Each structure stands twice: as structure tokens, then as C-alpha cells.
Amino acid sequence: MRELSFGSFHMDLEKEILWGGSQQVPLSPEGFQVLRYLLERAGRLVTAGELFQAVWSETSINEAMLERCIWGIRDALNDNAPMPQFIETVAGFGYRFITPKRSVSKRGLGDLLSPNREIEEQASATPGFHFDLKGLEDGAVKGRAVKCASRVDLIFNYGGLLSGTIAKFTGVDLDRIRIAGGELGIAILLTGFTSTDGVWFRVAKFHNGELERPVEFHLQAHQEPVEDAGLRVIFDNKGCVLYEFTISVRLVSSLDDVSDDSTFHEPLELDLDDIANPRERTERTATLWLTAEGNRLRARFYNHQTRESIEFQLDKLSRTTLAACLNNLESLLAPVAEHAVWSVLDNPLAPPADLTQVPAFTECLERVITAGSLLYKELSQDGDFKTILDTANNLPAGSSLTVLTDCAFLPWEILYPDYYHIDQKQKWKSAHPLRTEKLWGCRFRIECLLTTNRRSWKPPFDIHHNSKPYLSVNLNPHIDEQFLESKFKPIQSHEDFCKMLPAEVRQDIHKTGDAIEEMLLSPNYQATLIYFYCHGQNQRAFRENQRELLELDLETRLSPASLVTSITFSCGPIIILNSCSSGAFSPLFLSSFLSCFHEKKALGLVTTACPIPATFAAAFGQKLMKQY
Numbered sequence: 001m002r003e004l005s006f007g008s009f010h011m012d013l014e015k016e017i018l019w020g021g022s023q024q025v026p027l028s029p030e031g032f033q034v035l036r037y038l039l040e041r042a043g044r045l046v047t048a049g050e051l052f053q054a055v056w057s058e059t060s061i062n063e064a065m066l067e068r069c070i071w072g073i074r075d076a077l078n079d080n081a082p083m084p085q086f087i088e089t090v091a092g093f094g095y096r097f098i099t100p101k102r103s104v105s106k107r108g109l110g111d112l113l114s115p116n117r118e119i120e121e122q123a124s125a126t127p128g129f130h131f132d133l134k135g136l137e138d139g140a141v142k143g144r145a146v147k148c149a150s151r152v153d154l155i156f157n158y159g160g161l162l163s164g165t166i167a168k169f170t171g172v173d174l175d176r177i178r179i180a181g182g183e184l185g186i187a188i189l190l191t192g193f194t195s196t197d198g199v200w201f202r203v204a205k206f207h208n209g210e211l212e213r214p215v216e217f218h219l220q221a222h223q224e225p226v227e228d229a230g231l232r233v234i235f236d237n238k239g240c241v242l243y244e245f246t247i248s249v250r251l252v253s254s255l256d257d258v259s260d261d262s263t264f265h266e267p268l269e270l271d272l273d274d275i276a277n278p279r280e281r282t283e284r285t286a287t288l289w290l291t292a293e294g295n296r297l298r299a300r301f302y303n304h305q306t307r308e309s310i311e312f313q314l315d316k317l318s319r320t321t322l323a324a325c326l327n328n329l330e331s332l333l334a335p336v337a338e339h340a341v342w343s344v345l346d347n348p349l350a351p352p353a354d355l356t357q358v359p360a361f362t363e364c365l366e367r368v369i370t371a372g373s374l375l376y377k378e379l380s381q382d383g384d385f386k387t388i389l390d391t392a393n394n395l396p397a398g399s400s401l402t403v404l405t406d407c408a409f410l411p412w413e414i415l416y417p418d419y420y421h422i423d424q425k426q427k428w429k430s431a432h433p434l435r436t437e438k439l440w441g442c443r444f445r446i447e448c449l450l451t452t453n454r455r456s457w458k459p460p461f462d463i464h465h466n467s468k469p470y471l472s473v474n475l476n477p478h479i480d481e482q483f484l485e486s487k488f489k490p491i492q493s494h495e496d497f498c499k500m501l502p503a504e505v506r507q508d509i510h511k512t513g514d515a516i517e518e519m520l521l522s523p524n525y526q527a528t529l530i531y532f533y534c535h536g537q538n539q540r541a542f543r544e545n546q547r548e549l550l551e552l553d554l555e556t557r558l559s560p561a562s563l564v565t566s567i568t569f570s571c572g573p574i575i576i577l578n579s580c581s582s583g584a585f586s587p588l589f590l591s592s593f594l595s596c597f598h599e600k601k602a603l604g605l606v607t608t609a610c611p612i613p614a615t616f617a618a619a620f621g622q623k624l625m626k627q628y
Contacts, residue, residue, distance in 0.1 A: 004039055006086065006097075009077065011036060018076065027076045028069070030055060035073050038087060038097040044127050045175035047094040050209070070095065094179070129174055131156055131233070131247065132164040145250045145258050146221050146229075151196065154231060156186055156204055156215040167233075167247050177237055178206045185236040185304070186215060189291055189451075192229025192251050193219040201302050201309055225251045234451065239284020239304045239402055243459075244451055285399035288392060291451075292407040295319050301388045303395075310391060312384035322408055325378045329411070329610065332371040332422075336364045337580060337611035343486040348615040349623065363422070364613075369434060372416035393417050395444065397437075403448040411609040412448060413441025450594050460572030464528060464603045467571035471507040471625065472527035473498055474516045476534035476553055479614060490618035494533060497622045513556020520563065524570035529628055533621055536579025536608070548593055550579055560592060565599035574628070577607040578621040 002013045010019050016032050018025040027035070033055045038046055048066055070087065073079075079086045088096045132155045135141035140150035144166050158178065161168060177184055184204040196218045205212045222229075229251045235242040252258055289300035295318050301310040317325075341360035345352055352361050380386035392401060393415075403412060416439055436442055473494060480491040491511075498507055508527070510516045516532075519525060535551035550558040575597050594605045606624065608617075 004036065006039060006042075011039070025076050028072060031069055031072045031076070034066075034069055038095060041127065042097040043170065045090055045094050045096050045179060047179055047209075050094070090175070096175075127159050128161075128168050128170055129156070129158050130161060130165045130168040131231075132162050133166050133249070134164050139255055142255045142258055144248065145252050145255060147255050148221050148225060148251050148253055149223050150221045152193075152219050152221065154188065154217040154219060156202075158206075158211040166249075167245075173237075173242060174235075178211075179209055181206050181208070182237065185239070187234040187236070187287075187289070187300075187302075188217055189232035189234070189289070190219065191232070191293075192222050192226035192249065193231070194222070196220050198311060199309070200300060200311060203307075221251055225253065232451070234404070236284075236287070239287055239400065241402070241404070241449060283400070284402045285395055286392060287402045287404060288388065290403065290405040290407065292319055297322065297407070299385050299388050301391055303391075308391070310388055312388070314382050314385055317379065317382035317385050319407055325375065326408070326410070328378065329371045329375060332367050332374070333610045336367050337613050339364050339613065342613040342615045343483060343488075345615065346487050348488060348613065348619040365436070366420075366422040366434060368414055369416050369420050369436070369439065370422045372411075372414035372439060373418065373420040375411070376415050376417050377419070389415075390417075393440075397443045398445070399443075400445045401440075401447075403446065404451050405448065406451050409448055409450075409609050412446050413439065414610075415440040450592065460601060460603055463570075464572035464574070467526065467528050469505050469628075470527045470529070470571065471498075471501070471505060472510070472519060472525075472530045472573075473507065473625075474510045474519065474530070474532045474534070474552070476551060477511045478554055479533070479535070483615070486615065488615050488619070490533065490614055493618055494622065497625070513552035513558075516552050517556065517558075520558075521567055523567055525573075526571050527569070527573050528571050529576070529625065530569075530573045530602075531576045531578065531621065531625060533578045533618060536577065536581055548581075550577065560596045563593075563596040563600065565596055568599075568601040570601075572601060572603040575602050575605045575607075576621065576624060577605065578612075578617050579608065580611040580617075581608060 004011045004013060008021055009025070011017070011032070012019065013036065016029065018027045018032060018035070034051060037051065037054050048063060051066060052061055070089070074084075074087060077086050084098065086097060088098045090096060133141055133144070133146070134153045134155060135146070136151040136153065140147050140152060141164065146152055174184065176182075183206070185201065186204060187201045189200070199217065202215045202217065204215045229249050231247045231249060232244065233247065234244045284304060286301065286303045286305075289298075291298050291300075293313075297314045297317055297319060299312050299314055302308070339360065341352070341357055341364065342348055344354075344357060352358055376389065380389060395401065401412075403410075418435070418438060420434060440446065475491055475494055477491055480489050483489050495509070498509055501507060508519070510519055519530075532550060532552075534553075536549065548560060552558055575593075577593060593607065597605055
């Protein structure tokens, strides 16, 4: 007799009877087959079409009939649809059996000693997404311990767990990609390993709900043990980052003295959030990675449309030289933020209507383009990075570019590939005319994301999108004292903006440092957008132990270190730090407001990388909030 058991129930597969303990549970023949099909694929999303084919292949049936069948099964199991114990409905996609099954069969001694038993157990295991670690030589791998200098393969697969599985994960979004026959981008950033074939990014392709073929990365362990060795994995779909996590791996000189208990870990269960429907996700054209390995930098570029891949270990550009490079922008950009023209504009977001103000406005633009031109030139001093920059620069106008970094936010939007210098504009005017359409911020849609060595980071998309709009506006009230004669008063304009919001949008306005600090210390604060408009600075020079800083009022300062990360937000808010250079953290120091707000369960951070004119910042911040 062959049975399948779950909870207090078991199914007699030969007689097609469902038992609840010692009592037979009434269930239609179709209901029994549907339950059996779901149970045998426990943990996997099964589409309605798949059930139609498996159970009613020769009979016409519609969605309503299938739903009635599912309700009949739930009634038999006393399963609650809103809080299911057994069968979960994934709206628009199908159903999933969420309780692991137990297979029970009566076998003789010969069956128990069968060499195929392990294979049978693997085949019956709950399918799922997982990474496996496979040594290419004997004695190379034991659990998550790898012998130094060994060659190993990191394998991404879908199916039952294997003996070499080191990470398993589930997620509705991944199932949607699988069922829809989509693609999953997989990037790996290595610590303690190098790639033997230079491939660090691959694409997993799905067809008919299955992975077309396992995805393999070929790695070589370092000659000596490396502290914090591991594999940083980043999943994306159409270039949109879904999830990132680290798989820790221990490098050892010998596996002889390593016990199984000290190396093998239960598979890492990563419950990936259900995020935006892949069909509604905006496809990114390309991704640029800039990551640190000590003081050295590694740059990678991948075009998601052409599949072009480039990777370099940079020789001339390091974290130290990058910090010096960013310091050089200060003298060019600071006068833009302090220019008097911003105090006389009726609309800080529009070119001046008064022709007498045009020369001053143009001077500010020329300074920004000069800074972008010099930055492009300095970064291009490293020939390998120039190759990546030029490749990105050749993307079609309107392309979406994602930048992933663990060491520095650059003002990518001001990059200008042609030579231009404000002090030489007369000499170069004919040969190098000012062309704003060449600014990266005008040509591309750019997002810059911070990746860290945290074990995992799961963006709280669901929590954010399912929460009611709640705006928290936090203002430094003293800023208007600098604009008493101006037509546009920044703080007053924010207050006027809040009065115009629809009544259904909940809002708080805080105008003292004490009130803002109290908000940040409120347990489970439910705002979905937390906006700061205040002074900010990053102690100018990029150097070791540098801290970003916000001036909330004349008496109150806020730094990343002063945020209490144990008190978290409850609705996954977006944070906007609208202040000068509040996001310009040093390549030499890897602490930032972004990291700390992530710890407080924020969805993300919008901030500045350089000094910004106060009136322009105020008008732009209100436009951001209005769009939200």
C-alpha cells in the first residue's frame, strides 16, 4: 500500500481514499486527484492550466469549476482560505500546497538496502530553488568548508535538494518568473575565490515551469584561508534587483580535521518577498558594478539586452584615488549651490524668464558640466574603467542604467563625456560647444544601489505597497531666515504644499529637532514616505572615519551613528534626505544613512551626492512628494 501523509491526514493512493486519523473524509474523485497532484508538488506553484491538463485532460473545464473543486478540498480539510494551513491561492497564477508531505511505503529489506534509495528520496523531495557547491577534486568540499586552492562549481538549480545544497529559497516572484517562462539574472561577487573563466553573471532560463539547465559558476579558492570568505549573490529580473544575500563559505587548509557538524549547515531558507509583477517591471538596459576588494576596485558591466559582459580589476583607480577624485569636484560645485540667482527665481525648476538672469543661470550650468567633464576624464585615467564608461556612454538615449556599489556613490548624472571647462569656454567654444543633452542625467534613467556584506537584504515592497499613504515632513525652520527677501521661501513653500494635499493623505509636519528625533524613536512609526529638508554636510574631504551629518535645527545634529536601528519602521518607508551632500559618503568609510535606514526597515533612500541650491532642492523635493 502506498500512502501520502500530511498533518493528521493520509491518502491511500491505491483505493483513492482520504483519511483524517481513523475517519474516512468525503472527497470527490476529481478533488482527490487535484489534492494528490498539489501534495506531490508541495512548495511549488501549480498553475490552473497545469491542473486542467493533469486531471481533466480529456474533459472541458473552466476556472469556476476548478475553484469549486479547490473549495471542496478546503472544506474536507477544514482549511481556512484567508489563513491557509494546506492550500494557498496565488491570485492570477495558481495554487501551492504549503505543508511538506511525508511519503510512507511498505518495503522489504531489499528495498531498504537498495542503492537507488537516495535517488528515490531526492526525486520525492519538495522541489525548490537552491545553490549547490560541488568540488572538482576529491576532498575539496565538506558542507560549506572548502579546501584552499581547490576548484569548485557553484550551481543554481530547481528541484529536490542534493547533498551539496548550501542554500535553498522560495518566493512567489521567483515562481512567477518560472511559470511564465521568464529569466532570472544571477550575479556573484566573490570573497576568497576567483572565477576560473571570468564569468560572474549568468541568466537562468525557464520553460514550461522548469529550469532549462542548471546555471554554473566555475571558481578557484584562494591559496590561503580568507576571513569572511563567501559568495554575495544578487538576483535580478530585467535588470531590476530582486534580492541580495551572502552565502558564507569557510576556507581551510585541510578538511581532515573538520567534522561534519562544524561545516554542514541546514540549507539557508530565504523567504523572498512577493514584489511587483514581473510583467509590470521596467526593464533596465544595463547594470554597472563598482565594488571594493580592500583598497582595490573591481568594475563590471552587463548589457541585459545584448548580453555583453565586461569585467576588470582596476589598476589605476582605487578607493583612495576615487576619494581624491570626488574631492576635486567640491571647488566647482559649491559655488553653484551658493549662487545668488537661486534667490531671485520665481520657479527654481524653470529657466529664468528675466533675460538679465540668463548669464548667471548659464554660469551655474557650465560649472556642473565642467565638473562632469573633469570627473569623466579623471575616471578614464584607468584605461579599463574608461572602456566600461565608454561602453555605457554608447547606450541609446533613454536607456535605464543601474549602478550597484559597496564603496561609493558618484554623481553619475553629471558625467559629461566631452571636454568642457568653464575657464576656457571662449577658447574651446567652437570646438566643444556646451551640449546639455550629453549629460548622463539627461540621456539615461539612472539608479544607484548600495550592496553590503549583510547576510541578506529583502526590500519590504509588499509592506510598503499595502500600506496607506502617510507623509512625514521634517523641516529645519531656520532655512527661511536666509531667504527673507526672496520670492520663493523654501520652508513656507513646503507648508503651502502640505496644505494642498488631498484629505485622505495622512501627514505629519515636524519643525524642531526634538520633534524629528521623537519621530525617529517612535516604535512602529507608520509613515510610508519620510522627508527631510534641512542643512547637511559630509565634512567635505573624503577620508577615513568620515560621517555624514544632518542639521535638523540650530541645536540638533543627526548622523548615521545616532540612528537607533533597533527601533524599526512598520510600513517600509522611502526616506528622502533633501540636504547638501547627505548621501556623499566616503569610498574610504562604508557607513552611511542608507545602511542605517535599511536596518530600521526602510525600503530605500533618495538623497544628494553634492551641494544643492536650497530653493531648487525645496521645489524639487515637493515635486518628488507630489509624484509619490
